[in-house]
Amino acid sequence: MRALVTTPGSRFGVTVQEVPDPVPAPDQVLVEVAHSSLNFGEVFRAKSAEAAGEVFGWDASGVVVAAAADGSGPAVGSRVLTFDYGGGWARRRAVAANEVAVVPEGVDLAVASTLPVAGVTALRALRNSGSLLGKRVLITGASGGVGRFAVQLAARAGAHVIANAARGAGLAELGAHEVVASLDDLEPVDVVLDNVGGSHLVRVHELLTTDGVIQSIGWTSGEPAVFPPYSTVALGKRLVGFQAGTGFAPDLAYLLDLLGRGALSVEVGWRGSWEKFDEAAEALLGRKVSGKAVIDLD
Ligand SMILES: NC(=O)c1ccc[n+]([C@@H]2O[C@H](COP(=O)([O-])OP(=O)(O)OC[C@H]3O[C@@H](n4cnc5c(N)ncnc54)[C@H](OP(=O)(O)O)[C@@H]3O)[C@@H](O)[C@H]2O)c1
Known part of the structure; x- marks a missing residue:
């Protein structure tokens, strides 16, 4: 599969390359990723990554192509939003079922992809x-x-x-x-x-x-x-x-519900192909994005 892979010496630290497909653990679903929203933290870290060959990417939305072998999580064909500390900037992501929420009908997958790190951080910091x-x-x-x-x-x-x-x-x-x-x-x-x-x-x-x-x-x-x-x-x-932590599924479901009911608004200030990652990263780190930047894994 293709993925944005850490490439020390490149302008913003990652380039699109071929890598092996992920092999899901029994409690993980396999998702074909359509969109990922970029977060300041991961873009900043990718830029200075010293090891080559790593796949970064925390937020990703897409469609389940293999259900979790242990029976947990959504079925094949479900539109989902996923979170993990890595693996999201790739065409396929294996992700634990407790970090996945089903995207309600009518909610755009690209817009949904903005929620995991930024939305859950806001929610949990206020709750705390x-x-x-x-x-x-x-x-x-x-x-x-x-x-x-x-x-x-x-x-x-x-x-x-x-x-x-x-x-x-x-x-x-x-x-x-x-x-x-x-x-x-x-x-x-x-x-x-x-x-x-x-x-x-x-x-x-x-x-x-x-x-x-x-x-x-x-x-x-x-x-x-x-x-x-x-x-x-x-x-x-x-x-x-503050630390965002793990176990995002219930909070993702809550934020997706707000989004679906028009009770939460998302501004996507930059959107484009993952081939233009450097343009997105430059805009985000340069304070030129209002709200979120979203890459399409086309
Ligand atoms: N602890 C955690 O678990 C956790 C989770 C999520 C995010 N974070 C961190 O939280 C921060 C915000 O993340 P984000 O994704 O919301 O970033 P973001 O989308 O880039 O937004 C950050 C905002 O900070 C302001 N800013 C940027 N550079 C600045 C500067 N040099 N001086 C003053 N203000 C500046 C900008 O607003 P203006 O240009 O309008 O002033 C910008 O809109 C990052 O440091 C990120 O690493 C931590």
Whole structure:
């Protein structure tokens, strides 16, 4: 089969090559992949991968071509959304049945492919922060993949949502009550989902109420964070290192249901053939994609 394979020395670290088909374990389904959405983390890592021949790719949607031998998971012919830490940028993916959800009729497979890492991260980071009803929730990097889902899900959970992004277009329509390009002059916040790190992290820590929580999700800025002496001491403020984890199937099903009912909106800011991976990667890492980038494995 063909796959995007790590190729050290290439521009964004991967090229399309022939590789052996995956052999599914008894609890895995085999999926013919149609689309994959790109996440900042995997694209960043692929670019600097040192080993050749690895298949990256976390999010993928497609059709089941072999059911799991142990009887778990969807039947042959089912349209599915899948997640795993690798193997998604390939024409065929063997994936555990507990990382697969059936895509409802009427939901486009390319749009569905945007949900796994970005959508589940937004969902779980908010869920980990306790009840959001009436809370002031600040989301940094809100124009990106995780950010756009987080804005919508936080608004849905009853929060007062503050979206922080240089490119704030469309965020109010998704449910943000305030859209801010700068973190100056903000009132204190109860919960922060931080996708940017660096000086943003230092600033949101200053803005946090004494019993508030920061979910440190990502670090797109690539900058160090320099905290003033004693600023992290004594107060009850919590800084939690977020990890998306595994066992995505129930959360994928929840997000797909919202999508199917028109209760979740997806912006695909870049879409094209996987042969144009470098163009997509350049746009994503260069802050030129609004929402998600989707590659078609044509
Ligand atoms: N811990 C986990 O399990 C987990 C899961 C998912 C994602 N992540 C991490 O979370 C972060 C966001 O992921 P994503 O997929 O949502 O990325 P994304 O789609 O690229 O969005 C990130 C957003 O961050 C902002 N940004 C980018 N570069 C920046 C810079 N130099 N300074 C300030 N803001 C910048 C951009 O907004 P503006 O240009 O509009 O400001 C961009 O829309 C990444 O670091 C990713 O690795 C972690």
